[in-house]
Amino acid sequence: MPAISSVTIRRARRDDVGVIVGMLADDPLGCGRERLEQPLPPSYFRAFEALEQDPNIQLVVAEDGDGAVVGCLQLCILPGLSSQGASRGLIEDVRVASRCRSRGIGEQMVQWAVAEARAKGCKLVELLTHHTRVDAQRFYVRLGFQPSHVGMTLRF
């Protein structure tokens, strides 16, 4: 097991988009969905601009000691009436660069997201993880999550 890497979590910038898409594509499920080309399809940059304009969404990256981006995560803080009007946090698109896995980077990112959701008044943090990602489910259970729900999806 490699040593734990301490990372800095910061907001993603436009010039991180290529590295983030690289991590999204370097994945058994993501590889068929992304287009990792040079130049990147403009749809990624349009999405980044939409993210930047949404005050309830934070796309963050984990930066190692050398300033390299080694992970990403998206956190949405969603207001809602249920649970006495409590907001909830939704975590999506958690990725760690394949060369940097098993060093606690995913844990630091998810713990950051949980703390941030809590600080923003959420009473619940939720996420969907594909049923084949058994290691991810074990990871989230270790961080206190429960596999309490079925995550249902409809793709067009």
Place this chain on the structure above:
Amino acid sequence: MPAISSVTIRRARRDDVGVIVGMLADDPLGCGRERLEQPLPPSYFRAFEALEQDPNIQLVVAEDGDGAVVGCLQLCILPGLSSQGASRGLIEDVRVASRCRSRGIGEQMVQWAVAEARAKGCKLVELLTHHTRVDAQRFYVRLGFQPSHVGMTLRF
């Protein structure tokens, strides 16, 4: 089986909050989480104001032919980088008044949300449903959803 009720889907207004909270509370899971009091705790109205200010969230109600609110649903359109920068739709807090169930009202609301997400450019609609809600899972499968993910939650 009662006849199918055709409903109108419209944005929720502040004066719907009480009826919506009533439906959220009239539920095996919701009954322990809500506070259905007169007057309603102000946290519900604060949440409603936050919802109204968020351009990516629509809290809608289903109104029957007499103008009574008989269902609710929240749809969030979330930008993101994955799937080539496609937005996704998140459906939450789907409820139908207990006296009006099995009349196709939930189906009309969910079909509205799917069409709305599609019109806004989403390539995916997702939702979490508690693992004990077996009827709900069957309902969503009938509408084309797949139980592809595990929905993980962390409550504070």
